[in-house]
Amino acid sequence: MKPRHLTHTDTLQLPITGNGPFNFRHTLWKPSHYATGLEAHTETRSWRTFRIDSLIIGVALTNGRDDRTISVEVFADGDYAPEHRDRLARRLTTSYGLDEDLAPFTELAADVPAMRDPLHALFGMRQSCPEDHFEIAVIALLLQNTTISRTTQMTRNLLTRHGRLVHFDGITLRAWFTPAEIAAVTAEEFKERDRLGYRAKTLPHFAAFFRDHHPEDLAAADNLVELFQQIKGVGPYTAAVMASHASRDPAVFGVDVWNRKILARRLLDTEDAAPEAIHEHLTRLFPGHAGTAALYLVEHEYLRTPVAPLLPLDAIKTWNQELRPSTS
């Protein structure tokens, strides 16, 4: 599979309009996130791909000098039209919470001892979710009841076989498939070829749901967690990930066996605890912002030993080699 070359097409300056501090590095790069090949980060620069309809866009992002702007170099092919500029700007602004008010959370956190170190180390970090609802649902699906190494393997299989490979600004990255692009793929194929196991039969349900429900419709729903759980294969965890990440509800967070133990240790001083106990505790300490609080605690846990560390600048070439499959 040869990468498609995207050419430099546009430049954006995105203002940080939301109240509160903005931490460029820890907003775009999350120490706890596993490697997908959809993005790459060095100390000062980030790259990411986006699908906007069928268009494939690559962006290179850097922090503005005043910490209140993000500079975006846009790479695309010939289909990039003026209307895409606004949609991309909105998508980036939402994905990284540039217009969100972080102050209510930081004020609550100032009074919570367990939050002292995370708040200090990650000050100004916001939720990041470059994925749309469909894409984050697939990520959450691949996290269900398995190890990160297998999640990484399944992600690689899916993106290699059904996604795209693009090259821009000196880097090679994968890009997502759209619901329409996997509409014809059978559950059997997902299982046998992409090694999805029992998850294989739920992926077609995801594609069908998001072909019929566009992101705009979802904003109108009043109980998203409930709505999302109507999709076969989406339970409380996946629905909460979708609501907290793609819908950016700061009050919501998905509890799984992994963050359950982290939060139990940090908040309750025990090795493990019931999900309800954790949820209740965090909701009481951070009314309306429990999800943001959980984000800070979990990312701080991984800050010293990131799952996918920042790349040294000179590692990009090696990275490109690894991402290109050597097999036909």
Next chain:
DNA sequence: CGCCAGGTAACCC
């Protein structure tokens, strides 16, 4: 081997 992973649906009473 058996157990467990960054869960969920289907089944039981």
Next chain:
DNA sequence: GGGTTACATGGC
């Protein structure tokens, strides 16, 4: 309703 159990797969 609330408490089991099967579900695929790979790593240890």
